Amino acid sequence: MTVIRLKFIISYVLFKLFHPVQGCDKMGSSLEEVIGKIFPKEQYSFDPAILYAYSSDVSQFEQLPRVVVRPTDKEQVVKVVKYAAGEKIPLVARGNGSGAAGGAVPVKGCILVDFTLMNQVLEVNLTNHMVRVQPGIVHADLNNYLKKDKVLFPVVPGSSEMATIGGMIGNNASGLKAVKYGTTKDWVVDLQVVFPDGEMTWLTRPVRKSATGLDLVRLMVGSEGTLGLVVEALLRIAPIPPHRRIMQASFKNLEDLGKCVSALFQHGLIPSAMEVLDRSAIDAIHLYKEAVNLSPDAAAVLLLEEEGDELGYIQFRLQKFQQVCQENGAYNLHISQSEKENTQLWEARSLVGASSSLVKPGYNRIYVGEDITVPIDRLVEMFKKLRDLAKSYTLPIIVFGHIGDGNIHPAITVRKREPADLALAEKLQDEIHHAALALGGSVSGEHGVGLARKRYLPEERGYAIEIMRKIKQAIDPNNILNPSKIY
Amino acid sequence: MTENSTLSHLANTIIDTCVRCGKCKATCPTCDEGISGKPRWEIFSGRGRVRLAQGLLDGKIPLTDTIVKSFYTCFFCNSCVENCPSGTKVTELIRAVRCYIASKGKQPQGITSLACNLDSCGDIFGMGGGDRLMWALNVEDKVQARINIPAKVLYFVGCQESFKGSLAEIPEDLVLTLLHLGVDFTLLGEKELCCGNPYLLAGDETKCFEQVEKNIATISSLRASTVIFTCPGCLNTFQKYEKHRKTKLPFNIRFALEFLRDLLASKKLKFPGNAVFGTAVYHDPCELGRHLGIYEAPRAILKAIPNLTLLELDKTRENAMCCGGGGLVGACDKDFSVTQAQRKIIEVLGKQPALLVTSCPACFDTLEGAKGTLEQAQPLKIKDIFKVIAEALNLSP
Numbered sequence: 001m002t003v004i005r006l007k008f009i010i011s012y013v014l015f016k017l018f019h020p021v022q023g024c025d026k027m028g029s030s031l032e033e034v035i036g037k038i039f040p041k042e043q044y045s046f047d048p049a050i051l052y053a054y055s056s057d058v059s060q061f062e063q064l065p066r067v068v069v070r071p072t073d074k075e076q077v078v079k080v081v082k083y084a085a086g087e088k089i090p091l092v093a094r095g096n097g098s099g100a101a102g103g104a105v106p107v108k109g110c111i112l113v114d115f116t117l118m119n120q121v122l123e124v125n126l127t128n129h130m131v132r133v134q135p136g137i138v139h140a141d142l143n144n145y146l147k148k149d150k151v152l153f154p155v156v157p158g159s160s161e162m163a164t165i166g167g168m169i170g171n172n173a174s175g176l177k178a179v180k181y182g183t184t185k186d187w188v189v190d191l192q193v194v195f196p197d198g199e200m201t202w203l204t205r206p207v208r209k210s211a212t213g214l215d216l217v218r219l220m221v222g223s224e225g226t227l228g229l230v231v232e233a234l235l236r237i238a239p240i241p242p243h244r245r246i247m248q249a250s251f252k253n254l255e256d257l258g259k260c261v262s263a264l265f266q267h268g269l270i271p272s273a274m275e276v277l278d279r280s281a282i283d284a285i286h287l288y289k290e291a292v293n294l295s296p297d298a299a300a301v302l303l304l305e306e307e308g309d310e311l312g313y314i315q316f317r318l319q320k321f322q323q324v325c326q327e328n329g330a331y332n333l334h335i336s337q338s339e340k341e342n343t344q345l346w347e348a349r350s351l352v353g354a355s356s357s358l359v360k361p362g363y364n365r366i367y368v369g370e371d372i373t374v375p376i377d378r379l380v381e382m383f384k385k386l387r388d389l390a391k392s393y394t395l396p397i398i399v400f401g402h403i404g405d406g407n408i409h410p411a412i413t414v415r416k417r418e419p420a421d422l423a424l425a426e427k428l429q430d431e432i433h434h435a436a437l438a439l440g441g442s443v444s445g446e447h448g449v450g451l452a453r454k455r456y457l458p459e460e461r462g463y464a465i466e467i468m469r470k471i472k473q474a475i476d477p478n479n480i481l482n483p484s485k486i487y
Numbered sequence: 488m489t490e491n492s493t494l495s496h497l498a499n500t501i502i503d504t505c506v507r508c509g510k511c512k513a514t515c516p517t518c519d520e521g522i523s524g525k526p527r528w529e530i531f532s533g534r535g536r537v538r539l540a541q542g543l544l545d546g547k548i549p550l551t552d553t554i555v556k557s558f559y560t561c562f563f564c565n566s567c568v569e570n571c572p573s574g575t576k577v578t579e580l581i582r583a584v585r586c587y588i589a590s591k592g593k594q595p596q597g598i599t600s601l602a603c604n605l606d607s608c609g610d611i612f613g614m615g616g617g618d619r620l621m622w623a624l625n626v627e628d629k630v631q632a633r634i635n636i637p638a639k640v641l642y643f644v645g646c647q648e649s650f651k652g653s654l655a656e657i658p659e660d661l662v663l664t665l666l667h668l669g670v671d672f673t674l675l676g677e678k679e680l681c682c683g684n685p686y687l688l689a690g691d692e693t694k695c696f697e698q699v700e701k702n703i704a705t706i707s708s709l710r711a712s713t714v715i716f717t718c719p720g721c722l723n724t725f726q727k728y729e730k731h732r733k734t735k736l737p738f739n740i741r742f743a744l745e746f747l748r749d750l751l752a753s754k755k756l757k758f759p760g761n762a763v764f765g766t767a768v769y770h771d772p773c774e775l776g777r778h779l780g781i782y783e784a785p786r787a788i789l790k791a792i793p794n795l796t797l798l799e800l801d802k803t804r805e806n807a808m809c810c811g812g813g814g815l816v817g818a819c820d821k822d823f824s825v826t827q828a829q830r831k832i833i834e835v836l837g838k839q840p841a842l843l844v845t846s847c848p849a850c851f852d853t854l855e856g857a858k859g860t861l862e863q864a865q866p867l868k869i870k871d872i873f874k875v876i877a878e879a880l881n882l883s884p
Contacts, residue, residue, distance in 0.1 A: 045528065050553065053535045096512065116526045138513075161513035162508065162513060288574075353572075355572040355573060357506060
């Protein structure tokens with residue numbers, strides 16, 4: 001009897017091994033049939049070409065989903081989550097696929113939920129200073145929509161034209177203005193979420209503050225679609241400052257620039273944006289847009305933006321910045337003269353990550369080790385480390401970033417079809433991440449963990465990662481939402 | 488796929504440059520569905536097409552109808568290339584993939600028909616040289632004396648204007664203008680062949696350049712020092728030949744508007760001011776703008792015309808939205824082309840102009856066709872810029 005039972009168990013295990021979830025629900029319907037009942041045919045695809053196009057993001061990871069679905073309303077999301085929960089089929093949420101860490105890369109056998117058709121602004125409330133949106137709206141589209149009311153969602157990622165609000169929430173994204181406005185988590189009031197059991201709920205109340213229990217909104221922001229799927233978001237908005245100016249300061253090396261930033265903070269001088277570009281980053285910008293007004297010879301440039309209601313006050317503040325910069329090795333200081341110059345400068349800066357590929361012919365950017373953050377008072381050490389690494393490795397590293405947050409984006413470029421280069425880049429990213437951690441920093445300032453930085457998390461978070469795993473286990477016991485990411 | 492040497496070569500030079508940032512998605516006209524503006528599937532973006540090319544090259548996906556549709560719905564508007572921060576030459580890659588698709592016998596029927604016509608008759612309509620002067624019916628007496636004579640300037644008419652009745656007024660208006668200005672010009676007449684641009688869009692650079700060389704030989708025999716074009720596609724093809732073959736043509740090539748702009752600057756071209764046009768929006772054709780970099784000549788001329796107030800669209804010059812008329816998309820998927828043209832017209836209507844002016848026969852044809860599908864667009868007049876010039880000179884009936 002025991003032998004028969006053993007045989008049965010072995011054959012059952014073998015069957016399951018060689019017949020992984022085929023998508024037949026308890027009623028015997030196939031995945032294709034169920035998806036076809038939830039979504040109209042133009043909203044889902046099993047086509048190999050379409051699946052392949054959705055198999056990657058900006059990172060180096062790729063995996064085919066089993067199906068891509070494109071919900072147009074939250075009821076469809078609830079239905080697909082309930083189905084996936086019943087069948088224990090993994091679900092991965094995706095916005096525009098501009099993530100750099102593999103957070104939205106499908107996991108094997110998953111249903112990929114593309115939210116880009118849920119891209120509407122649902123309500124703008126200028127009294128409460130809030131906007132209610134669907135998660136698939138692109139950041140730049142949202143701010144274009146809000147412009148007529150002279151307000152904006154002030155967290156501005158470099159990928160503003162690509163990143164969806166859902167993706168920004170998932171990764172706690174930030175960008176050029178974080179030094180003044182903080183990150184996405186600081187601007188999310190409430191979220192409507194579909195949890196892994198198919199239950200849909202708002203997490204708090206539509207008020208500016210609430211002291212009732214755990215802050216589930218903040219728990220959800222940065223969870224990369226592992227705890228629930230956001231189907232609506234209530235965001236704070238801010239007035240658009242009518243004036244801004246950008247000051248550009250040149251330095252002989254990055255270390256001097258790092259010292260200058262520390263000095264500015266010590267003087268309490270915090271601008272609305274503070275960016276660093278090393279020589280190669282400036283070259284990348286000029287190769288992309290020749291006309292951008294950046295120093296032709298500086299080893300590094302610091303960009304300081306000041307914005308506000310009064311131009312006179314902005315100029316007064318910039319004079320103070322100027323003084324501290326000059327005392328700390330800056331030269332060739334230049335203040336932008338027009339909004340056209342401001343726009344051109346920020347547009348070029350926001351795309352320097354991708355234009356890093358232009359610096360050395362044949363060497364193209366890959367997104368590894370690209371998002372470290374260190375305390376402001378350790379920036380100089382981090383720059384020294386990056387300089388040493390660039391010398392010992394033969395791969396070009398282009399350095400830029402949101403220095404006002406200590407957030408540096410070292411862009412590694414490789415010959416993509418040279419295995420030796422890829423292996424070297426892998427080692428280099430390890431060194432960069434460990435160096436940031438040794439300085440008390442973090443392996444990601446705004447791009448998230450996904451698959452790319454998962455292995456560094458125990459070192460960065462210690463026991464806290466165990467707490468995260470327990471939370472994940474409690475909310476998603478069957479591990480269907482974006483499994484294998486972060487934890 | 489790896490046996491395809493052209494595509495394999497492009498892998499290193501083009502596909503690898505793409506960092507998949509998605510910047511092209513923000514401007515690619517095929518990413519969003521017509522007026523609804525709903526985002527289409529990823530495969531209808533520059534990034535999606537690069538990804539599919541990579542999949543084909545690496546043998547990870549088979550060549551299917553979906554892939555064919557993805558590559559034959561690109562308008563070649565070049566906004567992906569213009570905006571790509573990492574310098575990915577997306578349209579060059581798309582051309583190579585189209586060539587690969589053709590080599591597998593999978594190109595859409597509409598394209599096969601065009602190619603057959605070109606092979607057999609030397610033009611995309613399959614009409615043959617005998618009908619090359621169909622456009623000149625109203626100005627036959629003025630044109631006949633200009634055929635194949637030695638002259639300083641040669642006007643290369645192009646297939647669309649030659650054979651498509653709805654576009655016949657473009658060469659007619661330019662010829663009247665040239666005559667009015669006393670320009671010493673000639674025409675190839677029946678000896679003119681298709682410039683080869685459709686071959687290029689289908690991915691066959693070799694055949695395209697063979698066609699260019701045939702035209703060069705004929706033009707050279709007339710010893711013209713300047714060849715002018717009213718079709719940006721034809722000009723672009725000659726220019727590409729010069730660039731890719733690293734050879735200097737035995738004559739200058741110019742868009743006819745640039746030629747007229749120079750005459751305007753030297754005060755040989757003057758507009759009397761009898762005609763009234765009102766407010767006008769100028770649509771930058773992709774092939775003239777992003778491909779050839781010609782933005783100012785049409786504006787200089789339109790601004791010089793009395794009783795015409797030029798309005799600028801929000802997306803203009805290198806950021807201009809495509810009309811949906813390029814890339815031979817209309818020959819493969821008419822709806823795809825029409826929905827984009829509707830989107831363009833809606834954008835134009837936002838400025839409430841009396842007139843929409845363009846300077847490309849394909850744009851004019853596409854926009855005029857789509858106008859008929861939009862009730863709200865009926866009061867809008869659409870004109871080619873050479874018609875506006877002729878009217879401003881009181882030459883056009």
